[in-house]
Amino acid sequence: MNNPMESAEFSRNPYPLLAALRAGGPVQRVRTGKDRTTWVVTGWAEARAALADRRLSKDTARYFADRPSGRDLAPAVSRSMLATDPPDHGRLRKLAMTAFTPAAVSRLEPRIREIAEGLATALAGTAQAAGGGPVDLVEGFAAPLPITVICELLAVPDPDRAAVRRWSDDLFAAADPDTADRASHALAGYLTELIAARRAAPGDDVLSGLIAARDAGDRLSEPELVSLAVLLVVAGHETTANLIGNGLLALLRDDALRARLRDDAGLLPAAVEEFLRFDAPVTLATFRYATEPFDLGGARIEAGDVVMVSPGGANRDPARFDEPDAVRLDRPAPGGHVSFGHGPHRCLGAPLARAEARIAFAVLLARFPALRLATDSRDASDGPDGVSWRRTRLMRGPARLPALLGPIAGGSNGAPPARR
Numbered sequence: 001m002n003n004p005m006e007s008a009e010f011s012r013n014p015y016p017l018l019a020a021l022r023a024g025g026p027v028q029r030v031r032t033g034k035d036r037t038t039w040v041v042t043g044w045a046e047a048r049a050a051l052a053d054r055r056l057s058k059d060t061a062r063y064f065a066d067r068p069s070g071r072d073l074a075p076a077v078s079r080s081m082l083a084t085d086p087p088d089h090g091r092l093r094k095l096a097m098t099a100f101t102p103a104a105v106s107r108l109e110p111r112i113r114e115i116a117e118g119l120a121t122a123l124a125g126t127a128q129a130a131g132g133g134p135v136d137l138v139e140g141f142a143a144p145l146p147i148t149v150i151c152e153l154l155a156v157p158d159p160d161r162a163a164v165r166r167w168s169d170d171l172f173a174a175a176d177p178d179t180a181d182r183a184s185h186a187l188a189g190y191l192t193e194l195i196a197a198r199r200a201a202p203g204d205d206v207l208s209g210l211i212a213a214r215d216a217g218d219r220l221s222e223p224e225l226v227s228l229a230v231l232l233v234v235a236g237h238e239t240t241a242n243l244i245g246n247g248l249l250a251l252l253r254d255d256a257l258r259a260r261l262r263d264d265a266g267l268l269p270a271a272v273e274e275f276l277r278f279d280a281p282v283t284l285a286t287f288r289y290a291t292e293p294f295d296l297g298g299a300r301i302e303a304g305d306v307v308m309v310s311p312g313g314a315n316r317d318p319a320r321f322d323e324p325d326a327v328r329l330d331r332p333a334p335g336g337h338v339s340f341g342h343g344p345h346r347c348l349g350a351p352l353a354r355a356e357a358r359i360a361f362a363v364l365l366a367r368f369p370a371l372r373l374a375t376d377s378r379d380a381s382d383g384p385d386g387v388s389w390r391r392t393r394l395m396r397g398p399a400r401l402p403a404l405l406g407p408i409a410g411g412s413n414g415a416p417p418a419r420r
Contacts, residue, residue, distance in 0.1 A: 370406025
């Protein structure tokens, strides 16, 4: 039996299936293979409870110790911080989080804006070369902004960044697990070599800091160091690229909202939170499994059962959010979504993702006040409006987002800034 959450339709628009599951109860068993079932959590309260419940383990090495996974993921991916439980998880998180505190992110904001302005200038040049024709906001802006930022933080040389981005993208190829497995080994191998280079010639970058922490006697093993580097690349790129892409699509489909944010940049932080809720960059969180029996949302979870929390489903739970299928900036409690998770595994890069998205929307709306979709269609599927979606089960974001820039309102006129 085919897994309904691996279909092309689910990639294009997961919300009908998630709503149908929620209508039957906030925690539903879904058949995901001939002999496999998974509990899918789509209720907001139940999602928060599951994400914080220590009875749901993320230790995949232990889970697959006596079960064939059918995969050949590099250990740096399959045994990352995302796949560990306390106390190891807390130790790894503490070492990684110093680069992503609000204060650290605030210091990065001028450079993030510089990169965004450079990409906007390049977009304008592309449009001009095409005689004012459409440009792809994913390829030209939403994807390169976060990968450039995270690669600069890790001191990835500019010539290597395209390959790093490709491997990161391929890791989430839902329809081709072999491609994902190969990408995991390629990315881990590359970062192993980069770590060796940074150890020989340390710099003022996150990777050098992690190496110094380990070499100073901290408890990071070499495999943990590589695994953290892989996680920082993937988490720093994928989630933010999808957040920006999904938010841009919501803006392009709502002329009044676009005008409102263009005229009042003070609304952008609330808009970022609402975009995170409305179209979560993570449709399904990585799987957890029960270490003992317990009840969740009216369902009896047995030891060994697999549980997947759906931020995309929870964020549209009508029990929590009024008009959950609409973008509203006037919600009484901004945020409240679970797009960055909840509990001990809450996304440590959330401050950076928020800053990048806020700056991205501010730059594009200021530079291109007449920005619009390349067609008048508001259809959410691949086709008439030219929007195509990435084929990935866990993440959600457009693969292509064609737009017309319209007249350009000032900004940088030179070439994109040199990448460090």
